[in-house]
Amino acid sequence: MSPAPAPAEPRWSDRPGLLACEDLVAGYTGDIDILRGLSVKAWPGRISCVVGPNGTGKSTLLKSLFGFLRPSAGRVLLGTDDITGSPPFRMLGLGVAYLPQRPSLFPHLSVEANLKLGLWHARPKKPVLAERLDSAYQRFPVIREKRSQPAGQLSGGQQRQVEIARSLMADPSVYLIDEPTAGVDPQTSETIYDIVQGLARDLSKAVLLVDQDIRAALAITDYVYVVKNGTVFSEGERDDFGTDTDALVARWLYASGE
Numbered sequence: 476m477s478p479a480p481a482p483a484e485p486r487w488s489d490r491p492g493l494l495a496c497e498d499l500v501a502g503y504t505g506d507i508d509i510l511r512g513l514s515v516k517a518w519p520g521r522i523s524c525v526v527g528p529n530g531t532g533k534s535t536l537l538k539s540l541f542g543f544l545r546p547s548a549g550r551v552l553l554g555t556d557d558i559t560g561s562p563p564f565r566m567l568g569l570g571v572a573y574l575p576q577r578p579s580l581f582p583h584l585s586v587e588a589n590l591k592l593g594l595w596h597a598r599p600k601k602p603v604l605a606e607r608l609d610s611a612y613q614r615f616p617v618i619r620e621k622r623s624q625p626a627g628q629l630s631g632g633q634q635r636q637v638e639i640a641r642s643l644m645a646d647p648s649v650y651l652i653d654e655p656t657a658g659v660d661p662q663t664s665e666t667i668y669d670i671v672q673g674l675a676r677d678l679s680k681a682v683l684l685v686d687q688d689i690r691a692a693l694a695i696t697d698y699v700y701v702v703k704n705g706t707v708f709s710e711g712e713r714d715d716f717g718t719d720t721d722a723l724v725a726r727w728l729y730a731s732g733e
């Protein structure tokens with residue numbers, strides 16, 4: 476008798492995410508919903524990417540997940556905990572980091588002072604702080620060189636690296652990343668995508684990435700959500716598309732109505 480076939484691995488979409496939102500509804504004013512029942516997941520060690528036309532609610536999704544906007548319906552789950560509506564200042568303590576589209580450093584403070592702010596909420600002892608700083612400098616050598624300079628004097632790409640290093644100080648388990656290479660030159664973009672990829676592959680972070688640079692983002696993505704009008708228009712594992720980035724781009728264009 477031939478052995479029974481091994482049970483099929485569950486598809487990622489069927490597995491619980493470390494961070495997930497279900498049927499999220501949110502907006503900036505009471506009368507207009509930007510998110511209209513949106514559900515996405517992020518899994519440890521993997522990158523989920525949200526793509527879609529301009530103004531469709533991608534940044535609004537990240538803001539709602541991080542607590543800047545309170546959803547009017549739906550829920551946000553971290554593991555099995557319902558964290559819907561938790562304010563931003565609690566999110567880092569819960570292990571969720573948010574890298575917004577616009578630079579969020581304090582430009583007049585030194586790079587090192589900015590890094591230390593990544594751990595202020597934990598009131599760390601000096602040796603812990605020193606150890607985290609050292610590991611940030613090992614991961615981002617260019618930052619070590621510039622640690623005494625005002626952060627605002629660094630290039631856009633270097634500032635992005637400081638932001639990521641600052642977030643790593645708290646060792647979060649989930650990353651919400653909004654267009655990490657907006658306004659950055661192509662070579663620096665490549666470095667930043669490598670770093671984002673490293674967050675998932677080397678550090679097992681669950682990454683939810685929002686990106687306009689669809690081809691570059693798809694190159695590092697595991698799972699894709701195409702969003703249109705505040706809801707998921709189509710979704711699928713990146714591998715399902717093989718190397719056919721064009722098929723995904725076509726879906727995105729279709730969602731855009733182009």
Ligand SMILES: Nc1ncnc2c1ncn2[C@@H]1O[C@H](COP(=O)(O)OP(=O)(O)OP(=O)(O)O)[C@@H](O)[C@H]1O
Pocket residue numbers: 503504509527528529530531532533534535536687
């Ligand atoms: N602070 C705000 N107050 C009111 N409306 C807003 C605010 N921020 C965004 N919006 C509106 O919400 C909608 C969705 O914006 P959002 O930034 O989430 O889109 P997006 O998909 O991230 O677009 P893009 O790719 O251009 O960044 C847009 O119509 C936008 O004008």
